[in-house]
Amino acid sequence: MEREELDLLLDGARRWFAEHAPLSERVARFRQGHLAPTGSWAALAGLGWLALPLPEEADGFGAPASACFELLRLAGRDARPEALDLHLLLAPLLVRLAPELAASLSAGTLRLAMADLQPEAEGTRRDAEQLSGRTGALLGAEHATHALLPLASGGLALLELAAAGVSREPARWVDGRATARLRLDRTTVRHWPGLAEQAVDRAAAALVADATGVFEAAFELTLDYLKQRMQFGKPLSANQALQHRMAEIFCDLQQALALTERLAQEIDAEAAGPWPTLPVAKSFVGRRVLRGVGALIQVTGGIAVTEEYRLTHWYRRLHVNARCFGAAEAQLNRIEVRRQLLAA
Secondary structure, X not given: OOHHHHHHHHHHHHHHHHHOOOHHHHHHOHHHOOOOOOOHHHHHHHHOHHHOOOOHHHOOOOOOHHHHHHHHHHHHHOOOOOOHHHHHHHXXXXXXXXXXXXXXXXXOOOOEEEEXXXXXXXXXXXXXXXXXXXXXXXXXXXXXXEEEEEOOOOOEEEEEOOOOOEEEEEEEOOOOOEEEEEEEEEEEOEEEOOOHHHHHHHHHHXXXXXXXXXXXXXXXXXXXXXXXXXXXXXXXXXXXXXXHHHHHHHHHHHHHHHHHHHHHHHHHHOOOOOOOHHHHHHHHHHHHHHHHHHHHHHHOOOHHHOOOOHHHHHHHHHHHHHHOOOOHHHHHOOOOHHHHHXXX
């Protein structure tokens, strides 16, 4: 994808996000949850976004991960409730495994959710092509038609949520998005051995891109607040201690952006992985990015903890991103220090 084409896509995305249930509107009705507006997924399909990562031979655009990541950063900035992040990273994998699903993925009639890695998932057992047990919480559960399940055996299962033997326990993530846990009773699934790790890593990479967009937007909003808020006749931004604090947070933001860019490059270079930057970037989200946005709440004097302020909703979204598909501690345990030093 040429840079000019990508810029046109991103400009259109900014306008679409601003016109269709932007975060500022959803904050006003936060008690109902951060739910996707009716018809939004069909609109994304009409815009061609759902076909972006699909290969050209499957009537997609063959966009690289770097282009998808830029779109996901914009979605993160607006804390979009649609599961665009999962789709853009997992759809290419699913099309490689089942090419006949490309058309329904592109049209938006097949909507993916993915189960998080939870202890309960260990109780899921497979008998031939059937599953029984209880899954972890689903990311992207709202309006999903299918779910990807990473299994303890290392396999990856795809199940239709309307299939026999599937029951839901609906809930909400801490940021207000819909989720659910599934109970399966001899539910028929499609199964691919040895692909759980790749699917989980793709989902984790999507959350890294989303989290970086969240961090960008939170930093910019707080910086504007400090410039406008007056105290003792001067803007808060004139306070040297706050300047130093914001400079430290800015450094974390730049590191997050650099890690995200490198991760996208690794995915483009080797679609099947492994991607050495992923555990570094995902653990960075769970530690430095989450801490950075917490510090932004602090420098506002606490106003950002109120439900009417966008920053608290970004902060909660980051908690979901940090926890799902490998928390910081689990990701740190995956880092091979020697390999990372040699790669650097």
